[in-house]
Amino acid sequence: MKFDPYLNVDPGTMSPFQHGEVFVTDDGAETDLDLGHYERFTHAKLSRDNNWTTGRLYEQIIAKERRGDYLGKTVQVIPHVTNEIKAAMKKVAQDVDVAIVEVGGTVGDIESLPFMEAIRQMRQELGREHTLFVHVTLVPFIAAAQELKTKPTQHSVKELLSIGIQPDILLCRTDRFLAKDIKSKIALFCNVADEAVITAKDVASVYEVPLVFANEGVDTLVLKCLHMEAKDRDLSKWEDIVHRVYNPKDTVTIGIVGKYVEYEDSYKSLKEALVHGALAHNLKLQINWIEAEGLETAEGDKSYEAQLEGYDGILVPGGFGKRGIEGMLLAIRYAREKKVPYFGICLGMQTACIEFARNVVGLAEANSSEFDPATPHRVIYKLRELRGVEELGGTMRLGAWPCKIEPNTLAHKIYGKSEISERHRHRYEFNREYEEPMTAAGMRISGSTPDGTYVEMVELPDHPHFIGCQFHPEFKSKPLEPHPLFRTFVGAAYEYGVKRRAEKETTAVEMFHRPGKVRV
Numbered sequence: 001m002k003f004d005p006y007l008n009v010d011p012g013t014m015s016p017f018q019h020g021e022v023f024v025t026d027d028g029a030e031t032d033l034d035l036g037h038y039e040r041f042t043h044a045k046l047s048r049d050n051n052w053t054t055g056r057l058y059e060q061i062i063a064k065e066r067r068g069d070y071l072g073k074t075v076q077v078i079p080h081v082t083n084e085i086k087a088a089m090k091k092v093a094q095d096v097d098v099a100i101v102e103v104g105g106t107v108g109d110i111e112s113l114p115f116m117e118a119i120r121q122m123r124q125e126l127g128r129e130h131t132l133f134v135h136v137t138l139v140p141f142i143a144a145a146q147e148l149k150t151k152p153t154q155h156s157v158k159e160l161l162s163i164g165i166q167p168d169i170l171l172c173r174t175d176r177f178l179a180k181d182i183k184s185k186i187a188l189f190c191n192v193a194d195e196a197v198i199t200a201k202d203v204a205s206v207y208e209v210p211l212v213f214a215n216e217g218v219d220t221l222v223l224k225c226l227h228m229e230a231k232d233r234d235l236s237k238w239e240d241i242v243h244r245v246y247n248p249k250d251t252v253t254i255g256i257v258g259k260y261v262e263y264e265d266s267y268k269s270l271k272e273a274l275v276h277g278a279l280a281h282n283l284k285l286q287i288n289w290i291e292a293e294g295l296e297t298a299e300g301d302k303s304y305e306a307q308l309e310g311y312d313g314i315l316v317p318g319g320f321g322k323r324g325i326e327g328m329l330l331a332i333r334y335a336r337e338k339k340v341p342y343f344g345i346c347l348g349m350q351t352a353c354i355e356f357a358r359n360v361v362g363l364a365e366a367n368s369s370e371f372d373p374a375t376p377h378r379v380i381y382k383l384r385e386l387r388g389v390e391e392l393g394g395t396m397r398l399g400a401w402p403c404k405i406e407p408n409t410l411a412h413k414i415y416g417k418s419e420i421s422e423r424h425r426h427r428y429e430f431n432r433e434y435e436e437p438m439t440a441a442g443m444r445i446s447g448s449t450p451d452g453t454y455v456e457m458v459e460l461p462d463h464p465h466f467i468g469c470q471f472h473p474e475f476k477s478k479p480l481e482p483h484p485l486f487r488t489f490v491g492a493a494y495e496y497g498v499k500r501r502a503e504k505e506t507t508a509v510e511m512f513h514r515p516g517k518v519r520v
């Protein structure tokens with residue numbers, strides 16, 4: 001679980017530029033993106049219980065206070081806030097062998113103090129043999145002096161000690177391996193065993209981390225400190241992943257047309273899911289982030305096409321608000337007409353429907369009521385609001401929803417089953433009033449909620465690979481379990497790329513042999 005010391009109740013309303021991606025769990029919690037890493041590495045199923053901010057803790061405490069639950073007592077940080085923090089930890093620890101609790105921020109921050117005090121008390125309550133403190137510190141390399149500095153580590157451990165926490169293991173963030181004498185020096189000054197000073201060296205791929213830590217003996221040490229027995233470690237699957245990372249057979253190039261593209265953390269899970277898809281085919285992934293707004297040109301000006309050329313696949317990811325929509329529509333039209341594999345996620349599915357309605361069905365003013373509330377053809381609209389669901393609290397369709405997949409569709413081929421469950425985070429939906437004209441013009445609705453209310457997947461049968469989904473499959477992809485939608489999209493993109501390159505070569509050779517032509 002992760003504790004975030006900031007005052008927002010959850011990251012749901014924070015700007016993607018400030019906070020990075022909002023990771024959504026099955027139960028519909030909008031959480032810190034670190035929970036995505038936790039699920040990708042451990043395969044644990046996380047929920048809203050696994051992410052707490054100071055804001056959410058206080059919200060709960062103040063609600064209790066207003067209800068009179070504290071029976072007139074003075075409500076204070078210690079013990080009331082710290083008790084809530086401890087209760088939150090105990091709740092997730094109920095059915096597991098070990099609960100790993102991360103406290104975000106930096107030692108010494110005012111905001112993190114109640115969390116530090118709570119974990120200090122946990123050790124008092126549970127005993128040394130049932131608790132373990134792992135502290136992440138910095139060991140910078142000073143280039144001018146050509147030496148590693150242990151001072152920042154010493155200082156932050158001192159700071160921790162002043163609030164009553166003696167770390168057991170130090171994960172030292174560094175860009176090179178720490179020699180034995182440096183480790184001994186840190187161990188001596190920080191009161192830990194030599195073997196507990198761990199090199200946490202920068203790695204080129206985050207999926208190397210389990211191997212690097214295993215190599216440093218972190219797992220063995222953790223088990224020893226917690227007095228636990230475990231089966232022999234089996235790292236073969238991670239070794240295979242890392243082998244693939246460093247030995248790709250070829251490269252696949254994907255163009256992502258979105259609006260928060262200059263800040264990669266806002267699409268963290270998306271990027272990882274594409275990496276998983278590429279690794280499944282033993283490919284190196286090359287992502288090009290294309291700012292959607294930058295594609296928008298004057299009517300009839302096709303110069304944007306140059307920006308879209310050369311990709312093996314085009315993807316439009318999730319997003320909110322009007323900015324960049326016209327650029328996304330141009331990219332989708334390009335992918336549809338030129339038969340470039342296309343994958344639209346959430347907003348990327350909605351824009352695919354708008355593009356199809358405008359340019360194939362002929363409804364020139366088709367739009368989503370999110371971008372043009374007065375549109376005569378709201379192909380995408382706020383269905384929940386119309387049904388009065390909005391009043392019930394949450395404004396978004398969040399978390400896991402079941403989806404029924406139609407037989408004989410690309411979606412069915414991809415998943416290999418007819419019932420799936422995927423995670424959502426959006427307000428707007430496909431408007432079924434347009435189902436008839438859209439399907440008559442060649443679009444296929446391949447997935448809907450079992451009651452038929454919400455459209456979940458669309459595709460174009462006369463295109464080699466054009467698929468859109470209303471949900472966010474990227475949240476469920478893992479390196480050891482690549483999501484089928486990403487695996488097949490990257491596969492189709494690579495196949496298209498190989499064919500395109502081969503065709504280009506033949507044309508070049510043909511031109512070269514044509515008498516009288518100098519153009520090659």
Ligand code: GLN
Pocket residue numbers: 317318319320321345346347348350370425426427428429
């Ligand atoms: N803005 C769209 C909606 O709210 C899409 C959201 C998304 O892509 N996550 O429905």
